Amino acid sequence: MSGSAVSVPLGDNSGVLPRRATLIVFAASAIASALISLALGLSPFVWLLFTGLIGLAGITVWSLAVEGRRRALDRVMSVAIMEVFVLAMVPLLSLIYTVVSKGLARFDSEFLTSSMRGVLAEGGGALHAALGTFIITAVATVAAVPVGVLAAIYLVEYGKGRLKRSITFFVDVMMGIPSIVAGLFAFALFAIFFGPGIRLGVMGSVALAVLMIPIVIRSAEEMLRVVPNALREASYALGVPKWLTVLRVVLPTALAGIVTGVMLAVARVIGETAPLLITTGSTTSTNLNPFDGRMANLPVYVYQQYKFPGVPPEPYIERAWAGALLLIVIVMVLFLAARLIARRYGVEIRR
Amino acid sequence: MNLTNTKKEIEMADVEAGSSDAILEPPKPSAEARQVHAQAKRIDAEKLNIYYGDFLAVRDVTVSIQPNKVTALIGSSGCGKSTFLRSLNRMHELIDGAHVEGKVLLDGTDIYAPSMDPVLVRQQIGMVFQQPNPFPTMSIYENTAAGLRLNRKKMKKVEMDTIVEKSLRGAHLWEEVKDRLNKPASGLSGGQQQRLCIARATAIEPEVLLMDEPCSALDPIATLAIEDLINELKKRFTIVIVTHNMQQAARASDYTGFFNIEKSGDPGVLIEIDDTEKIFSNPSLKETEDYVSGRFG
Numbered sequence: 001m002s003g004s005a006v007s008v009p010l011g012d013n014s015g016v017l018p019r020r021a022t023l024i025v026f027a028a029s030a031i032a033s034a035l036i037s038l039a040l041g042l043s044p045f046v047w048l049l050f051t052g053l054i055g056l057a058g059i060t061v062w063s064l065a066v067e068g069r070r071r072a073l074d075r076v077m078s079v080a081i082m083e084v085f086v087l088a089m090v091p092l093l094s095l096i097y098t099v100v101s102k103g104l105a106r107f108d109s110e111f112l113t114s115s116m117r118g119v120l121a122e123g124g125g126a127l128h129a130a131l132g133t134f135i136i137t138a139v140a141t142v143a144a145v146p147v148g149v150l151a152a153i154y155l156v157e158y159g160k161g162r163l164k165r166s167i168t169f170f171v172d173v174m175m176g177i178p179s180i181v182a183g184l185f186a187f188a189l190f191a192i193f194f195g196p197g198i199r200l201g202v203m204g205s206v207a208l209a210v211l212m213i214p215i216v217i218r219s220a221e222e223m224l225r226v227v228p229n230a231l232r233e234a235s236y237a238l239g240v241p242k243w244l245t246v247l248r249v250v251l252p253t254a255l256a257g258i259v260t261g262v263m264l265a266v267a268r269v270i271g272e273t274a275p276l277l278i279t280t281g282s283t284t285s286t287n288l289n290p291f292d293g294r295m296a297n298l299p300v301y302v303y304q305q306y307k308f309p310g311v312p313p314e315p316y317i318e319r320a321w322a323g324a325l326l327l328i329v330i331v332m333v334l335f336l337a338a339r340l341i342a343r344r345y346g347v348e349i350r351r
Numbered sequence: 352m353n354l355t356n357t358k359k360e361i362e363m364a365d366v367e368a369g370s371s372d373a374i375l376e377p378p379k380p381s382a383e384a385r386q387v388h389a390q391a392k393r394i395d396a397e398k399l400n401i402y403y404g405d406f407l408a409v410r411d412v413t414v415s416i417q418p419n420k421v422t423a424l425i426g427s428s429g430c431g432k433s434t435f436l437r438s439l440n441r442m443h444e445l446i447d448g449a450h451v452e453g454k455v456l457l458d459g460t461d462i463y464a465p466s467m468d469p470v471l472v473r474q475q476i477g478m479v480f481q482q483p484n485p486f487p488t489m490s491i492y493e494n495t496a497a498g499l500r501l502n503r504k505k506m507k508k509v510e511m512d513t514i515v516e517k518s519l520r521g522a523h524l525w526e527e528v529k530d531r532l533n534k535p536a537s538g539l540s541g542g543q544q545q546r547l548c549i550a551r552a553t554a555i556e557p558e559v560l561l562m563d564e565p566c567s568a569l570d571p572i573a574t575l576a577i578e579d580l581i582n583e584l585k586k587r588f589t590i591v592i593v594t595h596n597m598q599q600a601a602r603a604s605d606y607t608g609f610f611n612i613e614k615s616g617d618p619g620v621l622i623e624i625d626d627t628e629k630i631f632s633n634p635s636l637k638e639t640e641d642y643v644s645g646r647f648g
Contacts, residue, residue, distance in 0.1 A: 233445070239474030240501040253486070
């Protein structure tokens with residue numbers, strides 16, 4: 001420091017905590033609350049709660065004493081946000097733990113390779129339901145994706161004025177349709193042509209497509225919008241007509257994002273129970289034709305097994321948990337595939 | 352393919368019926384022939400008023416842009432140079448509510464005539480933008496050939512290869528990229544990307560090349576490379592370049608036009624255009640002199 005430098009007080013305290021201060025405090029807090037919990041015979045959840053509270057208090061006091069108000073506040077906020085995040089994760093982890101621990105009992109090869117045909121108590125499986133879920137969801141996707149992507153292209157590339165505004169509005173409305181209403185819509189639609197009481201796999205697909213379309217439109221719209229205008233202009237400046245520009249420049253650039261959006265939409269509707277309950281019905285044997293008769297599917301299978309167990313009930317309940325586990329596994333695989341596609345084929349878009 | 356051809360023929364018929372010096376005369380001379388004869392087309396704007404909705408952005412421009420010369424447009428920000436440039440190949444009208452009044456003649460044919468297809472106009476009048484904008488989904492090769500491929504021109508692989516090599520050589524980029532033609536264009540540096548965009552624009556053999564501040568996102572060395580390139584490209588094309596950099600206008604152009612606005616909100620006006628040397632040494636108008644000598648702007 002030269003003599004002319006004026007010393008300006010930058011903080012109320014100049015000390016700094018060691019680098020891993022938060023970690024140290026929380027380790028100590030975990031040990032302390034473990035001792036308390038053991039002494040009083042409390043549950044692990046209470047132990048976690050204690051760890052969080054004692055840790056927060058500890059880091060606050062320590063930081064306040066050494067570092068001063070500003071840094072202490074920063075630490076308190078960071079730690080509090082982290083703890084709220086952990087709190088938010090608790091239901092998810094608890095759900096996964098429950099489903100896995102209860103579902104594993106029957107998650108065997110017989111479960112994955114046989115249907116419920118002729119099964120009265122033990123044994124049996126969910127092959128027919130899994131196949132039904134795949135077929136119903138695939139048909140729904142084939143119906144919803146073209147409608148959704150084309151609508152998004154219209155909204156982003158061509159639409160203007162009142163029509164565009166009203167489509168955007170109705171997409172919002174569709175977004176809010178309760179799934180049971182979509183099921184009733186499909187039911188009513190088919191009842192007009194085939195009379196009431198009709199049950200078909202494709203009816204379920206129609207209901208799911210109604211739920212998927214707004215999700216696909218929204219995500220595809222988002223993805224098309226982030227394609228930089230400079231690319232469209234570059235294409236126009238090469239004398240490429242607008243429709244070819246959309247088809248060969250805009251869509252390929254947004255493709256990975258659109259595929260991800262579709263995957264997420266599929267994952268969102270694959271577990272829908274209510275609309276399928278009233279449209280596809282349920283059966284015990286494998287039906288691969290969505291246009292002919294009732295079709296089993298995983299959500300309804302789980303519901304049926306759990307709601308209407310036979311005697312003894314245990315095999316039914318176990319099958320229900322295994323079915324739920326299978327559904328979660330399918331959804332997880334879809335999510336992972338979506339992430340993978342987005343990462344591998346995603347085009348880096350500079351803004 | 353057939354459809355576009357038919358459309359083109361109709362277009363030509365229209366044009367030929369309308370005026371004797373049609374702009375879309377078939378067949379185009381081969382690339383080699385054009386390099387020897389090297390006569391690109393001229394552009395004449397007549398009483399051109401350019402609007403955004405009701406707002407008049409550029410007023411009453413009448414100007415002749417000489418073939419095989421570089422014409423630079425200078426002026427302060429917001430005075431309508433880019434707007435004017437974009438109206439020369441009908442890119443301006445892509446903005447909602449944007450339109451023009453008056454005429455733009457490409458070798459005597461009005462590109463704003465009702466029978467003119469803007470797509471065909473843009474095939475003749477190419478454009479390079481301020482930010483390099485290669486297509487991120489395409490390789491270097493595909494980017495260079497984009498104008499041909501996107502329009503689904505049927506073409507043998509060998510022919511396409513020849514055009515790509517020639518365009519990349521023309522843009523002084525071939526030596527740098529010949530070993531990685533199939534790599535994504537996003538891996539190139541900014542200056543290389545801009546030269547790639549120039550190669551892409553020249554691959555469809557336009558008559559005129561419009562450049563909208565092509566160097567403003569580049570460092571001085573990349574800028575120098577592009578300026579050298581412009582000097583060479585004028586043998587084959589008519590070039591109009593918008594620039595903020597007066598040294599660049601002085602170095603790279605044959606003619607310089609100066610756009611000015613009286614005050615913010617007024618339309619921009621092309622108040623003077625002349626030989627670059629004269630504009631920078633002895634302009635006829637005081638406003639121009641003030642601007643080029645750095646007294647304002």
